[in-house]
Amino acid sequence: MPAQISTSLERYLPVLQWAKTYNSETLTSDLVAAVIVTIMLIPQSLAYALLAGLPAEMGLYASILPLVAYAIFGTSRALAVGPVAVVSLMTAAAIGNLGVQDPAQYALAAITLAFLSGVILLVMGVLRLGFLANFLSHPVIAGFITASGILIATSQLKHLFGIEAKGHNLIELLASLWQNLGDTNWITLVIGVSVTGFLFWVRKGLKPLLLGAGLAPRLADILAKAGPVAAVAVTILVTFQFGLDTKGVKIVGDVPMGIPPLTTPSFDLDLWGQLFVSALLISIIGFVESVSVAQTLAAKKRQRITPDQELIGLGASNVAAAVSGGYPVTGGFARSVVNFDAGAETPAAGAFTAVGILLAALLLTPLLYFLPKATLSATIIVAVLSLVDFSILKHTWKYSRVDFAAVAATILLTLTFGVEIGVSTGVAISIFLHLYKTSRPHVAEVGLVPGTQHFRNIKRHQVSTHRSLLTLRIDESLYFANASFLQDFVYDRVVGDTELKNVVLMCSAVNEIDHSALDSLEAINTRLKDMGISLHLSEVKGPVMDRLKRSHFLEDMTGRVFLSQFDAMTALMPVPSSRISS
Amino acid sequence: MPAQISTSLERYLPVLQWAKTYNSETLTSDLVAAVIVTIMLIPQSLAYALLAGLPAEMGLYASILPLVAYAIFGTSRALAVGPVAVVSLMTAAAIGNLGVQDPAQYALAAITLAFLSGVILLVMGVLRLGFLANFLSHPVIAGFITASGILIATSQLKHLFGIEAKGHNLIELLASLWQNLGDTNWITLVIGVSVTGFLFWVRKGLKPLLLGAGLAPRLADILAKAGPVAAVAVTILVTFQFGLDTKGVKIVGDVPMGIPPLTTPSFDLDLWGQLFVSALLISIIGFVESVSVAQTLAAKKRQRITPDQELIGLGASNVAAAVSGGYPVTGGFARSVVNFDAGAETPAAGAFTAVGILLAALLLTPLLYFLPKATLSATIIVAVLSLVDFSILKHTWKYSRVDFAAVAATILLTLTFGVEIGVSTGVAISIFLHLYKTSRPHVAEVGLVPGTQHFRNIKRHQVSTHRSLLTLRIDESLYFANASFLQDFVYDRVVGDTELKNVVLMCSAVNEIDHSALDSLEAINTRLKDMGISLHLSEVKGPVMDRLKRSHFLEDMTGRVFLSQFDAMTALMPVPSSRISS
Numbered sequence A, B: 001m002p003a004q005i006s007t008s009l010e011r012y013l014p015v016l017q018w019a020k021t022y023n024s025e026t027l028t029s030d031l032v033a034a035v036i037v038t039i040m041l042i043p044q045s046l047a048y049a050l051l052a053g054l055p056a057e058m059g060l061y062a063s064i065l066p067l068v069a070y071a072i073f074g075t076s077r078a079l080a081v082g083p084v085a086v087v088s089l090m091t092a093a094a095i096g097n098l099g100v101q102d103p104a105q106y107a108l109a110a111i112t113l114a115f116l117s118g119v120i121l122l123v124m125g126v127l128r129l130g131f132l133a134n135f136l137s138h139p140v141i142a143g144f145i146t147a148s149g150i151l152i153a154t155s156q157l158k159h160l161f162g163i164e165a166k167g168h169n170l171i172e173l174l175a176s177l178w179q180n181l182g183d184t185n186w187i188t189l190v191i192g193v194s195v196t197g198f199l200f201w202v203r204k205g206l207k208p209l210l211l212g213a214g215l216a217p218r219l220a221d222i223l224a225k226a227g228p229v230a231a232v233a234v235t236i237l238v239t240f241q242f243g244l245d246t247k248g249v250k251i252v253g254d255v256p257m258g259i260p261p262l263t264t265p266s267f268d269l270d271l272w273g274q275l276f277v278s279a280l281l282i283s284i285i286g287f288v289e290s291v292s293v294a295q296t297l298a299a300k301k302r303q304r305i306t307p308d309q310e311l312i313g314l315g316a317s318n319v320a321a322a323v324s325g326g327y328p329v330t331g332g333f334a335r336s337v338v339n340f341d342a343g344a345e346t347p348a349a350g351a352f353t354a355v356g357i358l359l360a361a362l363l364l365t366p367l368l369y370f371l372p373k374a375t376l377s378a379t380i381i382v383a384v385l386s387l388v389d390f391s392i393l394k395h396t397w398k399y400s401r402v403d404f405a406a407v408a409a410t411i412l413l414t415l416t417f418g419v420e421i422g423v424s425t426g427v428a429i430s431i432f433l434h435l436y437k438t439s440r441p442h443v444a445e446v447g448l449v450p451g452t453q454h455f456r457n458i459k460r461h462q463v464s465t466h467r468s469l470l471t472l473r474i475d476e477s478l479y480f481a482n483a484s485f486l487q488d489f490v491y492d493r494v495v496g497d498t499e500l501k502n503v504v505l506m507c508s509a510v511n512e513i514d515h516s517a518l519d520s521l522e523a524i525n526t527r528l529k530d531m532g533i534s535l536h537l538s539e540v541k542g543p544v545m546d547r548l549k550r551s552h553f554l555e556d557m558t559g560r561v562f563l564s565q566f567d568a569m570t571a572l573m574p575v576p577s578s579r580i581s582s
Helices: A002-012 A015-018 A026-052 A056-061 A063-074 A087-096 A103-126 A128-137 A138-161 A170-183 A187-211 A217-225 A225-242 A269-300 A309-324 A333-341 A348-363 A363-370 A371-386 A389-397 A401-417 A419-439 A480-494 A515-530 A542-548 A565-572 B003-012 B015-020 B024-051 B056-061 B065-073 B086-100 B103-126 B130-135 B138-161 B170-183 B186-212 B217-225 B227-242 B269-298 B307-323 B333-341 B348-370 B373-384 B391-399 B401-417 B419-439 B481-493 B513-530 B542-548 B565-572
Strands: A442-449 A456-458 A470-472 A502-506 A536-538 B080-081 B330-332 B445-447 B455-456 B469-474 B502-506 B532-538
Touching: A002 A015, A002 A309, A015 A063, A026 A056, A026 A087, A026 A138, A026 A217, A026 A225, A026 A333, A026 A348, A026 A371, A026 A401, A056 A348, A056 A363, A063 A309, A063 A348, A087 A103, A087 A138, A087 A371, A087 A419, A087 A442, A103 A128, A103 A269, A103 A309, A128 A269, A128 A309, A128 B419, A128 B481, A138 A170, A138 A187, A138 A269, A138 A371, A138 A389, A138 A401, A138 A419, A138 B481, A138 B513, A170 A269, A170 A401, A187 A217, A187 A225, A187 A371, A217 A225, A225 A363, A225 A371, A269 A309, A269 A419, A309 A401, A333 A348, A333 B103, A348 A363, A363 A480, A363 B227, A389 A401, A401 A419, A401 B186, A419 A480, A419 B130, A419 B419, A419 B481, A442 A480, A442 A565, A456 A470, A456 A565, A456 B330, A470 A565, A480 A515, A480 B003, A480 B130, A480 B138, A480 B419, A502 A565, A502 B003, A515 A536, A515 B138, A515 B391, A536 A565, A542 B330, B003 B015, B003 B307, B015 B065, B024 B056, B024 B080, B024 B086, B024 B138, B024 B217, B024 B227, B024 B333, B024 B348, B024 B373, B056 B348, B065 B080, B065 B307, B065 B348, B080 B333, B080 B348, B086 B103, B086 B138, B086 B419, B103 B130, B103 B269, B103 B307, B130 B269, B130 B307, B130 B419, B138 B170, B138 B186, B138 B373, B138 B401, B138 B419, B138 B455, B170 B401, B186 B217, B186 B373, B217 B227, B227 B348, B227 B373, B269 B307, B269 B330, B269 B333, B269 B419, B307 B330, B330 B333, B333 B348, B391 B401, B401 B419, B419 B481, B445 B481, B455 B469, B455 B565, B469 B481, B469 B565, B502 B565, B513 B532
Parallel strands: A470 A502, A502 A536, B469 B502, B502 B532
Antiparallel strands: A442 A456, A442 A470, B080 B330, B445 B455, B445 B469
C-alpha cells in the first residue's frame, strides 16, 4: 500500500498504528488494566443507567460495543469510554423534556440520542470543528461539573430513602423529596446509608489500612477499587436472605441475560428536532470532558492525542451504543485514571474491558435480581461528590471577577434551571463578558522613560512628554466591539487641548484592526484634521500593516506610520522640552 | 436649585441646557429648518405607514408627539425623529409574525411594539447599556441596511403594478409578484413609473437645472426637496380629475382629520412575549442608525452627543408614539441631514416640525383622499434605493475576508429569511468569527535584531537566536478560546527538541490572561518541567502582572519574569552563539 494512503488510513484508524507494535508485554499490561476497570465498571454502568432513567442492562450494553469502537478509532491510550455521570444526567434531562411515559419509547429516545450525538461528533470530526469546544471556558466547565454533581447526588437521595421524587433542577428535586419524605422506607435507608458510609470509608480509610497490614501497594489498590463490587455482593445477599424486597426495598429485578441486542434508532424527524439541541450539548460536554482527561493522561507519557480524531472516536462509540441497545457514552474521568494507573498501554485495554462486561452480561445478570437500587444510588453519590469542588469560586474570585461571575452564574443557573439551560447560558455569559471586557480596552497615555527608548504609562512612571504630542498606547486589538470606544476616548482627550499638534496611536498590542475599527480610525483622522491635529501610528505589527495597506486609510492619514515609538517622538518633537508627570 | 441637582436634571433633560441660551436668532434658524423638514416628512410619513402595513394617518401621528419628546430628552441638535424605512419594514415583519388579520388588532400591535421598544430603550438608557450597540459591527449594519433597502423596494413593487403580493423575504415577494403580474393595473403602473422617474430626476437633475436658471442655491435646494410633495399634489389632482379610483387605481382614501388620538398599548403579556424579540431588534437597530447619524452631524459642529441619553430620548419618543396612535420611530438619516443642512440649531426645530405635521393632520387630510398608493410607493422606492450600497462587499473583500463573510452572510440571510433572522444571525456570525480568529492567534518565534534591543519574527527578519532558547511572541490576549491552542502550539514546538533548555513567552501583546489561560500556562509549565525545560515570561503588562501575582502561578513557575525580552536573552544565553535563520 502506498505510504500516503497508509498514513491517511492511520489518521482515521489509529488502531493500525499501535497494532503494529503490539506484543505479549503490552498484552499483559492491557489485560491487568482491563480486569480492574471491569470490576469498577460493572456497578457504575448499572448505576448510571438508573440515573439516566433507563433499565440497568442498558448501562452494561453501553459498556461493550462502544469500547470496541473507541479502541479502533480513538487516539488516547488510556481513555476508558462508557456511561458517565454527567452525560447520564443530561440524557435524563433531554428525554425528560419529551414527556415520554412508556419505558420502550424512553429507551428508544435514549438510543436515538446516542445516535444523533454520534453523528454530530463524527461530522465535527470530519469537518475538524474540535475548536468549538474551546468556547467552553474552564471556569464554566468547572462550575457546570460541580453543579451537575450536586444535582446528581440530590436526584439519588430518593433511592436512599426509598421514596418517589422528580425534577430536573435542585428546587424541584428538593421540594419533591420533602413532600414524600413521610413515605421513607427505613430498611432501604439503612442499606443506603450503610453502603454510602462503607464506600466513603473504602475511598479514604481502606487502602492505608491494607498497606499497614503489609499488603503490596498494587494489591491494596485493586482491593480498594473492588469496594463497590463488595457492596453490591453483600447487599444482594442480605436482600435475598431476609426477603427485603417484600418489605418495600426496591430492587433491580430482572436483568435480561445475553449479548447486547441489535437496535436501530428512531428516524422520526420530529423526534430528531426535539433532541437535536440536547444531543449537541451532550456531544460537546462529553467531548470536552473526555479530551481533557485524555490530554492529561497522554501528557504524563509524552504522548499526543489528536482532538479532531477524538471526535471521530467518540462519535463511533456513540453510534456503536445506538446500534447495540446502549445510550450516550463518553470518556470517564475516574475510570480512565484507574485504567492508566493500572498500566493500560494501548486502546486494546478498552476492548478487553468490553469482553469483561460482555461476560458479566452473559453470566452475572441473574445474580443482580436482588440488588437494591439504594446500593447503586450510594455508588453514584460517592462517585459524584468527588466532582463537587467549590474551590473554583475562591480561585476565580481572587484572580478575575469576570471569571468568577461566569462560574457563579453557571452554578446557579444549572442548579435552578437544570443542566441544559445552565451550560448554554454559562457559555453565552462567558462570551458576553469577554466581549464586554475587550469593548472597553485599557488605553494608556505614555511618555519616554528618560535615558531609554522605552515608553511607559504617564500615570505609573516618571516619563517625559511634550504638550504638542499625545501618545496613546492601545492595549487591545481594535474590532467592532471597541471601535466606537476608541473614537470617544480620543475625542474626549483632545477636545479643548489647544496646544496639541500631533496624536500618535502606539499599536504594539494591537493584533488586529477590523473593518469597523478602520472606519473609526478614518473618522478620528477626519475629526483631528478638522482641528488641525495630525494622526500618526507607531509600532504597527506586520500582519496589521499588510492589511492597512489594502485600504485607503494610509493615503488619507494626515500623519505617518513610524516603525518605533522612539522614532515617532524624535521626529515629532523637534525642540525638546520635558515635563515630569506627577 | 443646588448646582448638583441642576446638573443631574440637565443630564436627563437636555432641553434645560439649550433652552437657557435660546434667542430669536436660533428661533429663526430652527423655524426655517422645520418648514423644509415638514415638507419632506409629510409624504414620507404617509408612505412609511403604508410600508409598515398601517393606515396612512398613523405615519402622521408618529411624526408629532415623538418629535416633541425627542426635543425634550434628546442630545442631538440635528436629529430628525419619525417613521423611517427600515424600522417600518421591521414593524411589518414583527406584526406579520403574529398572523393578525383585523386592522384594529394590527394597529394595536404596532402601538404595543412602539411601547415595548420605548420601554426597552429607556431601560437600556437608565442602565447605561448603550455599549450593546457596539456588538453590531459596521459591515453587518451596512449589509443589513443594503438588504433591507432591496426588500423594501421589492415590497413596494406591488403598489406600482397595482397587484397583490405578500412576503417577508425576497423569494416570497418575487414569487408572489410573479404570480399576480397578470392582474397589473396599467393606469397604476403608468402613475407609479412616472412618479418614480420624476423623483429620480428631481434628485439628480433638478437642482443643477434650477441653479443654471439663476436661482439662489438655498431656494433650489428647497424646491428639489419639495419634489415628493409636488408628485403627491399632481397625482391627487389627476386621480380626482379623471376618476382614476373607479378605474382600479388604489387610493389612500379616508384619512381621519384632527389631532392624534390618545391610545393605550395592549398589556396582554402573551402579546408582549411574542413581540419582545422584535421590539429588542427594532430598538437596537433604530438606536444604532440614529446614533451614527447624530454623531456624524454633531462632529461637524464640534458638538458631542451622549449615547446613553440618546437611548432615553429615543425611548421617550417611542413611548410618545405609543400613546398618540403612532408606531415605532427613530432618527432618520436623510431627514436629519436635511434638517442639519437647513440650519437647525437646537432640538426645537423638531418640535416646530411636529407643529407643521399637526397642522397637516388638522387641515390637509381631506385632500389626501385621492392620493394613489403608487405615488407613495414610488417615494419609498426612490428613498430606499439610496440605502442600497454593495461597495461594502468590495471594501471588505479587499480589507478582510472575515468582515466580507459577515457582510455577505448578513445580506444573503436578510434577503432569504427576512430582517429579523438576517440581523440576528449577522451579529452572531460576526461575534463567532471574531472569537474564531482570536482562537488561533498569531504566535511568532522571535530573535534579536543584531545591534539593537529589538526582537522580530525569525521568518521575516535576519535575527540571532540560540538552540537552547526558544522565544515565542504571542500576538493575542490569552483567554478561554485560545488557551488550548497555546498549549498545543508549545507542545508541538518543543517535542523532540533535545537541546532546548529555556522557553520565554514574550507577552508584549498579551492584554489579558483569563483563568482558562492561567490553567493552560500552569499545564505548560508542568509539562516543560517534566522535560527539564524552564518557562519564563517577558514584557508582561502591568495589569496582567498585577493579576498573575494574585495566583500561585508565579511561585510554581520554573523560570522568571523579565521586564524586557532583551533582559531575558542576556540572562538566559550566557555563552553567546548565533545562527542566522533562513
